Structure formats: structure tokens, C-alpha cells
Amino acid sequence: MHMGEIILDVRDQRTSFATARGMLAAVDGVSFTLQRGRTLGVVGESGSGKSVLSRSIMRLLPGNAVVPGGSRVILNGRDLTRLSEAELRRLRGPEMAIVFQDPMTSLNPVLSIGRQIMEVLMFHLGMKKRAARARAIELLTAVGLPQPDVRVDQYPHQLSGGMRQRVAIAIAIACEPDLLIADEPTTALDVTVQAEILDLLQRMVRERNMAMILITHDMGVVAGRCDDVAVMYAGRIVEQAPVRDLFRNTRMPYTAALLASIPKVTDPPHRKLDAIDGRPPDLINPPPGCPFAPRCKLADADCDQGKPMLEGPAGHLFACIRPLGQETAA
Amino acid sequence: MRYLLYRLRRLAIVLGVVTFITFLLVNVLPGDVAYEMAGMDSTEEEVQEIREELGLNRPVLIRYVEWVGGVFTGDWGTSYINKENVWDAVTDRFPVSFELMLLAQILALSMAIPAGMASAFRPNGRADRIIGALAFASVSMPSFMTAILLIFVFALGLGWLPATGYEPLSTGLWANLKPMILPALSLALVEWTILMRTLRVEMISVLQENYIALARAKGMSNLRILWVHALRPSSFSMITLLGLQVARLLGGTIIIEQIFGIPGIGRLLIHAVYTRDFIVIQGCVTFFALAFVTANFLVDVAYAWLDPRVRTGGSHG
Amino acid sequence: MADVTSSRQGTQTEDKPQIDMNMVAIAMHRRSRRLGLYFWIPMIWLVIVAVACIFAPFWGLPPADEIDWVYIQSPPVEGHPLGTDNLGRDLLSRIVWGGRVSLTVGFAAPFIGVGLGLILGLIAGYYRGWADEVIGILIDAWLAIPGLVVLLLFSVVFGGSLFMVCVSLGLLFIPTAARITRAATLNYAGREFVLAAKAMGASDFRIMRKEIFPNIIWPLIAFILIDIPIAIVIEGALSFLGLSVKAPTPSWGGIIAEGREVLSTYPHIAMYPTLVMFVTVLSFNLVGDAIRRRLADVREGAI
Ligand SMILES: Nc1ncnc2c1ncn2[C@@H]1O[C@H](COP(=O)(O)OP(=O)(O)OP(=O)(O)O)[C@@H](O)[C@H]1O
Ligand SMILES: [Mg+2]
Numbered sequence: 001m002h003m004g005e006i007i008l009d010v011r012d013q014r015t016s017f018a019t020a021r022g023m024l025a026a027v028d029g030v031s032f033t034l035q036r037g038r039t040l041g042v043v044g045e046s047g048s049g050k051s052v053l054s055r056s057i058m059r060l061l062p063g064n065a066v067v068p069g070g071s072r073v074i075l076n077g078r079d080l081t082r083l084s085e086a087e088l089r090r091l092r093g094p095e096m097a098i099v100f101q102d103p104m105t106s107l108n109p110v111l112s113i114g115r116q117i118m119e120v121l122m123f124h125l126g127m128k129k130r131a132a133r134a135r136a137i138e139l140l141t142a143v144g145l146p147q148p149d150v151r152v153d154q155y156p157h158q159l160s161g162g163m164r165q166r167v168a169i170a171i172a173i174a175c176e177p178d179l180l181i182a183d184e185p186t187t188a189l190d191v192t193v194q195a196e197i198l199d200l201l202q203r204m205v206r207e208r209n210m211a212m213i214l215i216t217h218d219m220g221v222v223a224g225r226c227d228d229v230a231v232m233y234a235g236r237i238v239e240q241a242p243v244r245d246l247f248r249n250t251r252m253p254y255t256a257a258l259l260a261s262i263p264k265v266t267d268p269p270h271r272k273l274d275a276i277d278g279r280p281p282d283l284i285n286p287p288p289g290c291p292f293a294p295r296c297k298l299a300d301a302d303c304d305q306g307k308p309m310l311e312g313p314a315g316h317l318f319a320c321i322r323p324l325g326q327e328t329a330a
Numbered sequence: 331m332r333y334l335l336y337r338l339r340r341l342a343i344v345l346g347v348v349t350f351i352t353f354l355l356v357n358v359l360p361g362d363v364a365y366e367m368a369g370m371d372s373t374e375e376e377v378q379e380i381r382e383e384l385g386l387n388r389p390v391l392i393r394y395v396e397w398v399g400g401v402f403t404g405d406w407g408t409s410y411i412n413k414e415n416v417w418d419a420v421t422d423r424f425p426v427s428f429e430l431m432l433l434a435q436i437l438a439l440s441m442a443i444p445a446g447m448a449s450a451f452r453p454n455g456r457a458d459r460i461i462g463a464l465a466f467a468s469v470s471m472p473s474f475m476t477a478i479l480l481i482f483v484f485a486l487g488l489g490w491l492p493a494t495g496y497e498p499l500s501t502g503l504w505a506n507l508k509p510m511i512l513p514a515l516s517l518a519l520v521e522w523t524i525l526m527r528t529l530r531v532e533m534i535s536v537l538q539e540n541y542i543a544l545a546r547a548k549g550m551s552n553l554r555i556l557w558v559h560a561l562r563p564s565s566f567s568m569i570t571l572l573g574l575q576v577a578r579l580l581g582g583t584i585i586i587e588q589i590f591g592i593p594g595i596g597r598l599l600i601h602a603v604y605t606r607d608f609i610v611i612q613g614c615v616t617f618f619a620l621a622f623v624t625a626n627f628l629v630d631v632a633y634a635w636l637d638p639r640v641r642t643g644g645s646h647g
Numbered sequence: 648m649a650d651v652t653s654s655r656q657g658t659q660t661e662d663k664p665q666i667d668m669n670m671v672a673i674a675m676h677r678r679s680r681r682l683g684l685y686f687w688i689p690m691i692w693l694v695i696v697a698v699a700c701i702f703a704p705f706w707g708l709p710p711a712d713e714i715d716w717v718y719i720q721s722p723p724v725e726g727h728p729l730g731t732d733n734l735g736r737d738l739l740s741r742i743v744w745g746g747r748v749s750l751t752v753g754f755a756a757p758f759i760g761v762g763l764g765l766i767l768g769l770i771a772g773y774y775r776g777w778a779d780e781v782i783g784i785l786i787d788a789w790l791a792i793p794g795l796v797v798l799l800l801f802s803v804v805f806g807g808s809l810f811m812v813c814v815s816l817g818l819l820f821i822p823t824a825a826r827i828t829r830a831a832t833l834n835y836a837g838r839e840f841v842l843a844a845k846a847m848g849a850s851d852f853r854i855m856r857k858e859i860f861p862n863i864i865w866p867l868i869a870f871i872l873i874d875i876p877i878a879i880v881i882e883g884a885l886s887f888l889g890l891s892v893k894a895p896t897p898s899w900g901g902i903i904a905e906g907r908e909v910l911s912t913y914p915h916i917a918m919y920p921t922l923v924m925f926v927t928v929l930s931f932n933l934v935g936d937a938i939r940r941r942l943a944d945v946r947e948g949a950i
Contacts, residue, residue, distance in 0.1 A: 058547055060543065060546055060547060063452070088549075089549045089550075089551060090549060091549070092546070092547055092548060092549035093548050093549040094549075097547065097548075098544075098547045100540055100543070100544060102540060105539060105540040105541065106540040106541055106543070106544045107541055107544070108541040108544075108545070108559055108563070109541070109563060109637070109638070109639065110562045110563050110636065110637060110638060111558075111559070112638075119548070119550065119554075119558075120548050120549070123548075123549065123550065124549060155638035155639070157638065157639045168544070171544070171548065
């Protein structure tokens with residue numbers, strides 16, 4: 001296992017939203033580090049705070065978001081929480097970039113895709129129009145868009161979903177960022193296209209030696225493509241480990257439930273992924289103990305006494321006082 | 331294309347109905363033009379004679395058909411009062427009104443767009459509330475009131491701009507614009523609020539779109555996001571409104587031309603109304619309706635410019 | 648409401664003072680649902696104006712057309728609190744009597760227009776087909792003529808009685824009222840409760856009255872609230888042109904038009920009625936807005 005330089009260091013990130021019912025703790029004390037060249041998979045059910053975490057890292061939060069003073073996001077040694085909006089703007093693009101979930105809505109419908117790529121190049125790299133256009137075509141070629149010199153002048157509605165996501169990736173890698181966040185980049189796409197896009201992302205990360213956070217709620221996606229996995233539940237990381245370790249030696253019951261929900265080849269198509277019983281906790285009035293306890297088959301009275309810490313031996317962390325695999329060990 | 335044809339047919343019918351209703355209305359005028367022409371102390375016979383002469387005794391429908399026939403051959407009739415050719419009278423004065431309306435719309439837009447953006451950027455923020463209050467005051471002030479206040483302050487008080495008058499473009503651009511500023515401003519100060527509110531609502535929802543979030547993630551500045559990324563997708567309702575507003579604006583110019591002594595089509599109409607010169611009224615209303623229809627056709631064209639989906643026929647490549 | 652459009656990167660709090668963030672969050676979101684000063688101050692003004700106008704004959708004001716030969720174009724003096732106009736008529740009295748015209752038109756016209764628009768919209772939306780098409784064309788035609796031109800024509804054709812001013816102004820509100828009604832009717836005409844009523848053999852009229860009307864009345868009331876100040880403004884414009892009620896009946900627009908002639912020498916003649924009219928229209932707008940929001944809240948079930 002080779003150790004690269006640390007690109008991203010998130011320490012105790014907490015993000016809450018002021019809502020009409022009270023403070024909603026969407027991200028509740030998340031810490032992790034990420035090294036160059038590595039991919040971290042972030043998995044979790046809908047609403048577990050994955051997108052809010054990614055936007056917290058980018059510092060792109062809506063006005064009703066509240067982040068306490070103790071949270072730190074350190075990118076390439078710079079503490080983003082201390083930077084002004086103008087300074088952050090200069091980092092978005094050249095140092096960190098994001099690919100959103102839905103390529104149908106994440107490109108501007110009234111601007112040609114060429115312009116949407118060129119403006120990043122012109123703003124951050126100071127390129128002239130002509131050079132930017134040439135570079136845009138190169139980027140489109142790199143992401144495997146057919147006929148890039150024609151497509152560059154077309155508008156998003158003239159492209160299919162998969163092609164649009166390729167454009168979004170071209171925009172994200174335009175300034176060679178160190179950190180690429182892909183927030184469920186394939187959820188909205190056809191199954192056949194999904195693998196292509198994931199392969200493309202993987203290739204880009206490898207070729208450009210970036211670090212990537214790949215957000216998904218599909219354990220299957222994580223398996224082949226990530227180095228490490230962080231499992232999120234109710235705004236916290238509840239288990240974190242290298243991929244193989246996590247799959248082989250699952251400790252957190254929630255992770256086990258997620259793994260059980262991976263669709264099998266034998267499943268009928270379009271089967272709904274509702275494998276885990278019960279609903280996620282209310283983030284405004286969270287339960288006092290382990291947030292998964294109400295849905296957990298292994299939970300007992302102790303689980304309702306305080307939130308378990310994320311800890312564990314040898315790089316395999318989990319937040320559970322009744323972990324799986326305990327019985328055999330004991 | 332089918333839709334466009336449907337629209338065109340509908341427009342033609344609308345124009346027909348407009349002109350026919352107007353024709354009916356002006357032909358039931360109690361004091362018709364014959365009395366006016368015959369003078370105060372004329373006998374019933376004299377009035378009858380004039381009616382005969384003008385053909386006013388024949389059935390309305392026949393006269394309408396004749397008039398429509400005339401319109402298509404470019405003969406809009408002759409004023410009963412001063413024998414002026416109606417088409418000439420209307421087309422002489424229309425450019426003046428057109429300039430006034432154009433200036434007013436430009437002024438209104440140049441107020442509405444920045445104000446709408448500032449409001450939409452932070453809904454319920456301070457800028458939004460101040461602009462909202464200004465808009466409230468503005469709509470509560472009809473253009474004739476605004477005109478009087480503007481005259482009072484800028485013409486009579488400060489003496490910067492003339493209170494009345496009109497100079498043709500041939501006397502120079504500034505000489506032409508100078509007396510147009512206050513009238514255009516009087517109209518614009520009412521119109522901007524509606525444009526602003528429409529833009530604000532649409533922009534608030536556009537700013538929630540994913541592509542705006544992506545533009546932020548690309549490191550674009552707020553100003554660039556507003557002007558380059560958000561403005562065009564937010565302008566559709568506002569553009570539609572610009573077309574519909576033409577009717578209001580035409581109405582507004584009638585009063586404003588009267589106040590500022592501008593020899594436009596509004597003055598022509600008012601004068602015709604006062605003298606019951608119905609063929610001129612008929613011509614003006616027809617022209618208004620035509621202008622309205624044309625403006626709304628231009629709106630469709632503007633859509634195509636704004637939205638590549640319309641322009642490229644929505645085809646998937 | 649959540650200020651989601653701003654790019655502020657949330658609030659980075661320094662976690663020293665132990666304030667209850669939950670309370671702060673709730674407070675941030677509690678929109679005041681009570682009617683505030685922006686409702687009550689204009690409301691009080693409107694009540695004053697209404698009382699002054701309705702009971703105009705009992706205030707001991709000099710008749711609105713009585714000429715005081717001593718004071719002509721006078722600034723405020725004893726006996727004429729707002730001064731006199733070009734002809735020496737008491738300005739306050741003229742403003743009060745003019746207000747009667749404005750308020751009458753302001754209330755009557757929207758009701759007439761919305762009433763007629765309601766009927767047309769119901770027919771178009773309920774029966775569809777050719778009735779819908781014909782009404783649609785009529786409305787389009789109506790919209791293609793500038794409102795003021797319609798009024799000019801009517802004022803010339805039917806003369807300047809208060810009744811005709813109300814009717815012709817009311818006509819202007821038909822298109823929008825009809826469109827709102829039509830859209831709402833289309834929406835409700837296909838619903839189960841209407842189909843059920845039909846199945847039970849209720850007559851069309853009964854269905855419209857009992858099933859559809861109660862559902863579309865709220866948007867129309869909101870629409871009337873918007874229209875009152877608009878009607879007052881248009882009446883003002885019309886009387887400014889001398890095409891509303893016949894002289895010597897005073898009306899706000901008319902007084903302003905008279906004052907315009909002597910704007911440079913006696914600005915007060917135009918300014919007082921302008922001020923009164925502005926404040927009144929503004930008040931109607933503010934009150935209408937507050938009521939509409941409250942109606943919306945009530946209908947959303949917030950109260
Ligand atoms: N602007 C906001 N205001 C209030 N609450 C918000 C806001 N944005 C997100 N949330 C809440 O934060 C929680 C986490 O949302 P998030 O979008 O991060 O979930 P997710 O893990 O990305 O889910 P998904 O898989 O559906 O994308 C949710 O409960 C959501 O309702
Ligand atoms: Mg998400």
C-alpha cells in the first residue's frame with residue numbers, strides 16, 4: 001500500500017440547516033483524510049448526508065446552513081474554512097471540482113457546451129477564446145465524446161444523458177483539479193452507460209493522479225472502483241475501511257444491511273432497493289444513542305446509551321458497540 | 331409549424347373581430363360625425379344630406395366590408411374633418427409614438443433587470459425589501475401623476491429638461507431625445523415594476539437549478555452567474571410580458587403624448603375622439619391592434635433567440 | 648424561507664455562547680402571519696378616506712362647485728384648509744367629492760368585470776368545444792385593443808355617467824377574470840366530486856354553482872383586491888383626459904388635470920389631489936397584498 005501526499009483532510013465537519021422545525025444536523029462530525037491517487041467511496045441511504053458533505057467540502061452551502069467553528073476542511077494544506085469567498089472561487093476548478101448526479105439538469109440549457117467548458121479555462125487559466133476552444137475540444141475528446149468539434153457548438157438538449165455526463169466530467173477536469181468529487185454521477189443514467197462513465201472517471205483519476213470522492217448509494221459500484229469506503233448513516237461515518245476489508249470483515253450491522261441490498265443478477269429488473277427495514281432517524285430530534293439502533297437486529301439497551309465513537313484497529317474503523325464478528329472472536 | 335399556422339389563423343380572426351367591434355361602436359355614436367360637420371345650428375335636412383354624401387345611411391355590415399376591402403388595398407379612408415388620408419395620418423405619427431414606447435421599454439428594462447436580479451439573489455434580503463417597497467410605490471403612481479411630478483421637478487423646478495414639445499430626429503439626436511426623456515420615464519416608472527416582479531419570480535427558481543450550483547462549483551463570480559448563467563433562462567415570462575405590455579403602453583402613450591404635447595398617434599386618436607372623426611378612430615384602433623399582434627409575433631422570435639431548444643427545433647442529435 | 652440561492656457559505660459560528668440553536672432556527676423561519684403595520688396604517692387611511700367620502704354632505708364643506716370670489720387659486724387659508732382651485736372652488740371639498748367617484752368606480756368596476764368574466768370563464772371551461780373557442784377569440788380581441796382606447800370609445804358612445812364609467816371600466820377586467828375562471832374550471836370540472844354530482848343527475852347550473860364556484864371563488868377574490876387600485880388609477884387617467892364623469896362633478900384625475908394648467912404658479916392645486924390619490928392607491932395595494940397573503944396562508948392550512 002503506497003502512501004501519497006495528503007490532499008484532503010476533513011476534521012469534525014458538522015453542517016446543520018436552520019429549518020422551520022429546528023436545527024437539522026445533516027452532517028454530524030465527519031473526519032477523514034484522502035491521499036493523492038486514491039478514491040474514497042462514500043455510501044449511504046438517501047438522506048444520510050452525502051451530498052451535504054460534498055458541498056461542505058466545496059464550501060458551497062446554502063444560506064440556511066450553519067457550520068460550527070471547530071470544523072476544518074484542509075485542502076492541499078490550506079484551511080478552506082478560513083478563506084474568503086473570492087479566494088474559494090479561485091480554488092473551485094483548479095483544486096477541487098464536482099460532478100453532479102443529474103446530467104439532465106446540471107448543464108445550462110441556453111449556453112453551448114463549448115462555452116460552458118471554455119469559461120472555466122478562460123477564468124481560471126486566463127486562456128484566450130481561441131485557445132480555450134481548442135482545449136475544450138481536446139477535453140471533449142479525452143472524455144470520449146464522439147465528434148467533439150461538432151458537439152462543442154451544440155446545446156445540452158442535443159446530447160443524450162450519458163454524453164452530458166461526459167461533458168460535465170470534461171468541465172470538472174478542465175483545470176486539472178487535485179480533488180474530484182463525483183456525487184452519484186451515474187444514478188440518473190441507463191445501466192449500460194453507468195459502467196462507461198465510472199470507467200471514464202476512474203481513468204481520469206488515474207491518468208491525472210487526482211484524488212476522488214465517489215459518492216453512491218450502491219455498494220456494488222464501490223466494490224471494484226474504490227480504495228477505501230466510508231459508510232454514512234444519519235450524517236456520520238459509521239464504518240470506514242479499505243474496500244476488501246470492509247467487504248470481507250463487515251463490522252457495522254448497517255453496512256451489512258447495505259451489502260445485503262446489492263441487487264443480484266437473479267433479481268427481476270427494476271426491483272426496488274428497500275432492503276433495510278424501518279426509516280432513517282429524524283435529523284432534527286435524533287435519538288440519544290446509536291442512530292441505527294431502532295432498526296438494528298443486534299441492538300440492545302446499551303445501544304441507546306450515547307453515540308458510539310468511530311474507532312477500531314488497523315485502519316478499519318466502525319461506530320458500534322455490538323459489531324458483527326464479535327461473537328466468534330469472543 | 332401546425333401550431334404557428336393555428337396561431338396565425340387565430341390572429342387573423344382576432345384582428346377581424348377587433349375591427350368589427352370598433353366599427354360597430356363608432357357607428358352607434360349618438361352624435362355622429364354628420365352633426366359635427368354640419369355645425370351647431372344646422373337643420374335635420376342638412377345633416378341627412380351629409381350622411382348621404384358620406385354613405386353613412388347604408389347598412390353597417392356593407393360599409394364594414396367595404397372598409398376592410400379598402401384596408402387591403404391600402405385605402406384606409408379619409409378624415410371627415412380635415413380630409414387627411416387616414417393611412418398617411420397614422421403612419422406619419424406612428425414613428426413618434428414608436429420612439430416614445432421604445433425608449434420607455436428600454437428605460438423600464440434597464441431598471442427592471444438589475445433590480446429583479448438584486449431581489450432574486452437574496453429573496454427577502456435587504457435589497458429585495460427595498461426594491462419591493464419602491465415597486466409598490468411605483469405601481470401606485472399612474473403615469474399621468476408621474477409625468478406631472480417629473481415636470482414639476484425636472485422642468486419647472488430644475489429646468490433641466492423641457493416640459494413639452496417634440497423635435498424630429500433631423501434636428502439632431504440629442505435635440506430629439508431631450509424632450510422625450512421625461513415622457514419615456516413617466517411610462518417606464520410604471521412598467522418596470524411588472525417586469526421586475528416577473529423576472530424576480532422566475533429567477534428565484536432558476537437560481538435553485540443544478541446548473542447554477544455547477545456554475546458556482548466552477549468558481550464563477552456571482553455577477554457572472556446572474557448575468558451569463560441565470561438571466562437568459564429567467565427571461566421567458568418577462569419577454570412574454572413585454573409583448574402583452576404593448577397594449578398597456580399604447581394606452582399610456584395616449585395620455586403621455588397629451589401631457590407632453592407629443593404629436594404621436596395617441597394625440598391623433600384623442601383628437602379624433604373629441605371630434606367624433608370615426609374613420610380616423612377606426613384607423614388608429616386597427617393600427618394599434620396590428621402593432622399589438624406584431625409585437626407578440628416578435629416575442630415568439632425572441633424566444634427562439636433566448637432558447638436554443640426552440641431555435642434548433644428540439645431535435646436530439 | 649430558506650435562502651438557498653445565496654452563495655454565502657453558511658454561517659461559521661464560533662461555538663462560545665450556549666444559545667439554543669433550535670430556537671434560533673425556528674425564529675428564523677417563523678414568518679409573521681399576523682397583519683402588521685403595513686396593513687393597519689394603510690387600512691386606517693382608507694377608513695378615513697371612505698368615511699370622509701361617504702358622509703361628504705355632513706361635514707359642512709362648501710359645495711364642490713361653489714365659487715369663492717374672494718379666494719381664487721389661493722393657498723390654504725381660513726375656510727379653505729387646502730386652498731382653492733383655478734375658479735376659486737374649495738380644494739378640500741372637491742377632493743372629498745371626487746373621492747366618491749374614485750371609490751365608487753374602484754369598487755364597482757372590478758365586481759362588474761369579475762362577475763362577467765366569471766360567467767364567460769365558467770361557460771368556456773365547463774362546456775369547452777366551440778363555446779370555449781369563441782370566448783377565447785373574443786378575449787384575445789379584447790386584449791388586442793389598449794384598455795384606454797376601449798374606454799375612450801365607450802365614453803364617447805355612451806356618455807359620461809358614473810354608471811357607464813363603472814361598466815366600461817369593468818369590461819377591462821373581463822379577460823383576466825375569465826381566464827382565471829376558465830383555468831380553474833377546467834381543473835375542477837374533471838374531478839370526482841363533479842363527476843359524481845353529474846352522475847346523480849344534477850343540472851349543469853347546479854354543478855357550476857354548488858361544486859365549481861366555491862372552489863374558484865378565492866382566486867377571484869384575490870383578483871378583485873388587485874383590481875380595486877387599478878380601477879381607481881384608470882378612472883383617474885380617464886378623468887384626467889376629461890372623459891370620465893361630466894364636469895362639473897369633480898374627480899381626482901380631473902382636479903389634477905386642472906391643476907396641471909397652473910403647475911408653475913400654483914402647484915398646490917395639482918399636488919394635493921396627487922398626494923391623496925397616491926396614498927389611497929398605495930394603501931389599497933398594501934392592504935390588498937396583506938389580505939391576499941393571509942388568504943393564501945389560510946388556504947394552505949397554516950392557520
Ligand atoms: N438546504 C437544506 N435545508 C434543509 N435541509 C437540507 C438542505 N439540504 C439538505 N437537507 C437535508 O439534509 C439531509 C441530508 O441530505 P443529502 O442531500 O446530503 O442526502 P444524500 O445522502 O445526498 O441523499 P441522496 O442519496 O438522496 O442524494 C436530508 O435530510 C436533507 O433533507
Ligand atoms: Mg445526494
